[in-house]
Amino acid sequence: MATDRDYVLGTHEQELARLGLQHRVWRPVTLDCWQRAGIAIGKRVLDIGAGPGYAAIDLAEIVGPTGEVVALERSQNFIRAMETTCRTRSLANVKIHELDLMQDELPRADYDFLWCRWVISFVNDPSLLIKKLGAIMPKRSVAIFHEYGHYETWRFFPRLPMQERFRQHVIATWHESGGEPDGAAHLPALLAENGFVIRSARPHIFCLQPRDYMWQWPATFIETYLERLIGMGRIDQKFARQVETDLASAEKNPNARMLTPLVLEIIAEKL
């Protein structure tokens, strides 16, 4: 059975903090998407692969005490963090289930929405997951996905050869762990097969300069995932320092730009 340790990005404290930064950087896009999709007071939202609950907590505040968020997550470390935040914020409307999306039965309820972000790339059978979601989401509920659609869009101008080698290691390790970095590419067909009709699909891609807040999102990923790649024995310290040096040179160059990995937003309705 897969464990926290097997999950390719890890569930350690540094990753927990990185997911927090990632959520804050993406928050304006996410809030806009949720509003367009219709998430509002009193709604019931299923959050799958919720991580430490950064989105779940925001959702719980939006839907309020008359609504509910049901968060599904496998990592005990992330669940503990989510429980602590709910306690400190006095949020009583988050129901947390510790489970494996692939192996366990998913809880049924009268959900209005499904929120799934950066999960499809990391499960070993996305078609099984969408099938399970198709079976539990009620008619006329809305499923929202933010998933990578073309990871190789992530690059710098001027080019950083070491970042491109690093990116290839990322893609290879996600594949080796059973995932699919461009998971969103399969979603339109999988959703159609399981009773969903796509209402909108739009790419989110950004061209950043070093002083932009969002720059820190891929930059902190490089920092944490280099350590992970060293731990996996895929790269050595020298490789890691070269990637860091490349990144530092881009950060000192006000004319440098970074294109982010493409995230595809899909909003689909269950028929």
Ligand SMILES: C[S@@+](CC[C@H](N)C(=O)[O-])C[C@H]1O[C@@H](n2cnc3c(N)ncnc32)[C@H](O)[C@@H]1O
């Ligand atoms: C990249 S994180 C994204 C977390 C969160 N959705 C967010 O947007 O911040 C992927 C999450 O999916 C969870 N996950 C991956 N495979 C899972 C599985 N088979 N069952 C349950 N959770 C899983 C991981 O533990 C991790 O918390």
